[in-house]
Amino acid sequence: MIKELINNEIELKNYLEENHAYDIVEELKNLSEEEKEIVVNLLSENKKIEVLSYMDEIDAASIILDLPIEEQIEILENLEPDDAVDIILEFDDENKDELLEHLDVNSSIQHLMTYSEDETGSIVNTNILTVFDNQDVKLATKYVIDNAPSVENISIIYVINEENKFLGIINLRDLLLSKSPDLVSTIVEEYPFVFDDDSISASAKAIENYSVTEIAVVNKEMNLIGTLTIDDALDAYKEEAIEDYQKLSLLPEEGKNKSIFSRAMHRLPWLVILMFLSIPISLVTSNFEAILSSVSILMIFSPLILDASGDVATQTLAVTLKMISSDEKGILKNSFKEILTGMLNGLIMGLIAFIATIILSTLNTSLTNINEWYMALVVGLSLWITVLSGPVIGFSVPLFLKFLKIDPAVASGPFITTLIDIIALFLYLGLATLMLGGI
Numbered sequence: 135m136i137k138e139l140i141n142n143e144i145e146l147k148n149y150l151e152e153n154h155a156y157d158i159v160e161e162l163k164n165l166s167e168e169e170k171e172i173v174v175n176l177l178s179e180n181k182k183i184e185v186l187s188y189m190d191e192i193d194a195a196s197i198i199l200d201l202p203i204e205e206q207i208e209i210l211e212n213l214e215p216d217d218a219v220d221i222i223l224e225f226d227d228e229n230k231d232e233l234l235e236h237l238d239v240n241s242s243i244q245h246l247m248t249y250s251e252d253e254t255g256s257i258v259n260t261n262i263l264t265v266f267d268n269q270d271v272k273l274a275t276k277y278v279i280d281n282a283p284s285v286e287n288i289s290i291i292y293v294i295n296e297e298n299k300f301l302g303i304i305n306l307r308d309l310l311l312s313k314s315p316d317l318v319s320t321i322v323e324e325y326p327f328v329f330d331d332d333s334i335s336a337s338a339k340a341i342e343n344y345s346v347t348e349i350a351v352v353n354k355e356m357n358l359i360g361t362l363t364i365d366d367a368l369d370a371y372k373e374e375a376i377e378d379y380q381k382l383s384l385l386p387e388e389g390k391n392k393s394i395f396s397r398a399m400h401r402l403p404w405l406v407i408l409m410f411l412s413i414p415i416s417l418v419t420s421n422f423e424a425i426l427s428s429v430s431i432l433m434i435f436s437p438l439i440l441d442a443s444g445d446v447a448t449q450t451l452a453v454t455l456k457m458i459s460s461d462e463k464g465i466l467k468n469s470f471k472e473i474l475t476g477m478l479n480g481l482i483m484g485l486i487a488f489i490a491t492i493i494l495s496t497l498n499t500s501l502t503n504i505n506e507w508y509m510a511l512v513v514g515l516s517l518w519i520t521v522l523s524g525p526v527i528g529f530s531v532p533l534f535l536k537f538l539k540i541d542p543a544v545a546s547g548p549f550i551t552t553l554i555d556i557i558a559l560f561l562y563l564g565l566a567t568l569m570l571g572g573i
Contacts (some may be wrong), residue, residue: 136161155184162189171200183212186221195224207236215242216257216366222247242360254337257328257370258351258360263291267301267319270513271312279311283545292350292358293322300327300350300358327352330359338367434561435491435513442483443520444551446476450528451550458536465533467538472525480521488514512566519565520558527554 135160139146150158150173150215162170164187174197177185186194186209198206198221210218210233222230222243242260249255263285265274274291282288291309293301303325304318304436312321327350328337341349341364449471457465491513495506527550 137165137169140165140172143176151181152179155181155188157308158185159188162193162265179208179212181327183209187213187217191220191224194221199225199229203232203236206233210243211241215246218243219246219256223251237550249330252333253330254328254332254334254362255359256352257334257366258330259286259348259361259366260360261285262361263288264294264358265291265293265304265318267293267317267322269318270314271309271316271318271321272314274304274318275309278306287348287363290325290348292325292361293318294358298350298357300356303350317501319341325350328362329354334367334370337362338364338370341367400491434494435487436559438487439513439516439520439562440555440558442517443524444554446479446521446524447528447550447554450476450525453533454529454532458532465529469525469529469533472529473522476522477518477524480518484514484518487517508570512562512569516558516562516565520554523557523561524554527557 135149136146137154139149158173162173165173174182189197189352198209203207213221225233232249234244239382246256246258246260261284263278263281265277269277278288278291290305291304291306293304295301301319302322304321304323308321326340326344326346328340330351330353332340337349339352341347341362346364348361349361351362353359354398448512450469453468453472454465457468488510491510492506495509531550531553
């Protein structure tokens with residue numbers, strides 16, 4: 135509809151004011167840059183703020199950067215502080231520094247930018263209702279009514295003392311039912327909280343554990359910083375999942391507007407690294423040419439050995455990364471369970487491979503001149519050992535990287551798979567040489 139009204143300023147302006155910001159953002163995706171500029175210029179200040187809050191941070195940043203610095207500050211200060219920070223982080227260093235110079239040093243935006251992106255304080259919502267514990271309930275009610283339009287949620291009101299120490303919450307219903315001269319302290323309730331330097335994943339887990347829609351955020355001195363809502367936690371979780379997926383695929387971060395050449399150059403270094411990591415596989419194979427040439431059936435089962443161990447390692451890696459990212463306890467205990475699981479799975483798969491090798495060797499005797507029982511034992515035993523080694527690699531590599539304070543997600547699928555391939559191939563061909571070489 136916007137595209138159809140682009141040349142009718144009056145009707146387009148009315149359409150923009152009457153429709154939801156999300157719908158406007160969706161329609162903007164189908165417009166040219168010139169058409170987008172026309173639409174943005176027709177938006178009222180309030181509508182513009184709503185639209186920007188629904189936009190992708192990169193697109194919002196590009197629109198804001200086209201505005202005068204005074205208008206940039208006005209818009210950003212009227213956005214939710216955590217949304218404003220997300221947009222500012224997309225600015226280049228020069229524009230970011232210029233904006234921060236003009237922002238009030240005591241603003242919520244400046245405060246949130248002191249946190250790293252994985253800390254809860256970086257996405258905290260500071261627009262909340264707070265009342266003092268020694269306040270008369272009548273005065274507290276008047277304060278809530280006066281400030282209700284400026285906050286998203288009025289059902290939960292946070293209680294602090296004169297030193298800004300977090301004491302708990304009061305429900306709006308309880309406040310309205312209370313009468314003067316009662317004080318707020320008489321109706322305050324305990325409420326869960328997290329610390330501002332806790333990881334976002336840990337705070338999101340706390341929201342789930344306490345079955346609340348938002349949770350208080352405090353610093354080490356128990357001063358109330360703000361609140362973390364379930365919506366913000368889910369958004370952060372989504373972004374973290376995308377980042378981890380990119381790391382697991384060794385896919386570097388790429389802007390969606392990058393050219394094909396830029397994307398190729400971003401990915402090329404990782405592909406070259408993986409190529410060089412694959413060289414040891416060729417070296418391992420070359421050292422076992424004699425056994426491979428004399429027992430050709432070994433090549434038939436090598437993909438089975440490599441794929442099975444790689445799949446098990448990847449499964450263990452996924453479980454381990456999940457536990458690390460959510461700060462779950464008992465990683466070592468779980469790792470021991472993964473090894474036992476791998477041992478059982480490997481035993482069952484090894485027995486199946488043992489039987490399959492006997493059948494295949496019996497049906498096609500030209501594949502090998504070795505007794506089929508010996509050959510089956512090599513394949514079955516190799517599969518068992520390599521599947522057992524998968525969980526060991528799958529949990530030890532990310533835990534080692536965590537110990538070195540390196541993001542465990544870089545222990546990605548391609549790295550783990552390549553490492554497992556080298557180990558599995560060496561075990562398989564080494565065991566074949568040991569058991570069949572003298573036969």
